[in-house]
Amino acid sequence: MEAKVKAFMDEVIARNGHEPEFIQAVQEVAETVIPYIVQHDIYHGKNILLRMVEPERLISFRVAWVDDDGEIHVNRGYRIQMNSAIGPYKGGLRFHPTVNASVLKFLAFEQVFKNSLTTLPMGGGKGGSDFDPKGKSDDEIMRFCHSFMTELCRHIGPNTDVPAGDIGVGAREIGFLFGMYKKIRNEFTGVLTGKGLSWGGSLIRPEATGYGTVYFADSMLKTKGESFEGKNVVISGSGNVAQYAAEKVLQLGGKVLTLSDSGGFIHDKDGIDEEKLAYVMDLKNNKRGRISEYADKYPSAEFHKGETPWKVACDIALPCATQNELHGDDAEALIKNGCIAVAEGANMPSTPEAIHAFHEAKILFAPGKASNAGGVATSGLEMSQNSLRISWTREEVDDRLKGIMSGIHDACIQYGKDDDGYCNYVKGANIAGFVKVADAMLAQGVI
């Protein structure tokens, strides 16, 4: 079997070897899905996985914009339309200086499997730009978003491709992007998700990724007779996903010890309670401040500049910042300190070495394509509400979110449980996500 995986990866590397993040994402899927393909004749000779690895369309475009001083800037924009076998392309937009084709192809590839796991009719895509929103005025953000959308609008639509938020793209950016789309196309549609509540947005969408990650982690804990009650929880990030993961942990009785940003992390030995979390949300979402300011305000906290939080002893770890933020040595430290569960809120935050360590230690490990699917699932629910031209209540959406996350957990168990009873959620998520897309591709022919 290793020879089959190697032969496949050699072909993928020959074409994409200069894209490390994308190769990393494909390698993980190949190791788990190729054995499944070998065992199922219907996929033999169809080159399904090789076709999945090649984007249906990769669009790259210039984004020129003018700053508040009248200076002209140029950034590169992308939309990667990865796979539309089961529905219109669906996936976020990331604005961050590290954005390039490799990062967005990894995200778009992960999105294909993630969206399939939600059971909603959504294909996979991703886009964004190497534009850095940090330190920009609202007017500069608006001018960039408007310029970005003057091109992107040619390639998206409610039945074609429906973008949403990701790193650096929150409510503010979605608003500016939506406004320009509506002006150019003269249509008011559900072409973006994460919209404001007064113009087509869904309740719970802001909370959904973080909540869903905790719901999934809770499902994993329940298989061991455990819960969040009284548990110490280490979280990375302090943006949309991390904030609401922390909120749900508190609601389930856990104690949040850390939050981070790209400057370092804060460790509050007394725990980040509801009041302190409200301060963080205001600091990050309104003041656009740095997490280090938390330690200036609360004496119970220490700021660790330039470090990540994984050496802090905990029961549960929720990486909610960015890819490859949790390395092999971090995983060893978590395991040594007694961590029993890791659920990824971010996309691909654990390196292959870290994942190997978690599996060797047989701790509960949830890959982001399963555990962070709550965000896109609720985006799908926003699309449903837009199509129906109605709005569901907070409870209705949250109940549907809980059901979807529980269903994803069950699918992972179905395909991932090993003979010794340990569930390899990576294997389970990859195979469960693969099957629906592969069967649709078989039915639609060689396109």
Ligand SMILES: NC(=O)C1=CN([C@@H]2O[C@H](COP(=O)(O)OP(=O)(O)OC[C@H]3O[C@@H](n4cnc5c(N)ncnc54)[C@H](OP(=O)(O)O)[C@@H]3O)[C@@H](O)[C@H]2O)C=CC1
């Ligand atoms: N938003 C969504 O709907 C979903 C998001 N995700 C994933 O969750 C993760 C977080 O996204 P989201 O919360 O939306 O984004 P935000 O922009 O709201 O927050 C990102 C957080 O991660 C930190 N961060 C970003 N890049 C780095 C880096 N290179 N090193 C250290 N910290 C970093 C940011 O710190 P700083 O402010 O200093 O940059 C910030 O605290 C991403 O992996 C995203 O792809 C997954 C599913 C859905």
Ligand SMILES: N=C(CCC(=O)O)C(=O)O
């Ligand atoms: N950034 C997201 C959310 C995508 C979406 O809501 O369409 C992700 O799933 O990674």
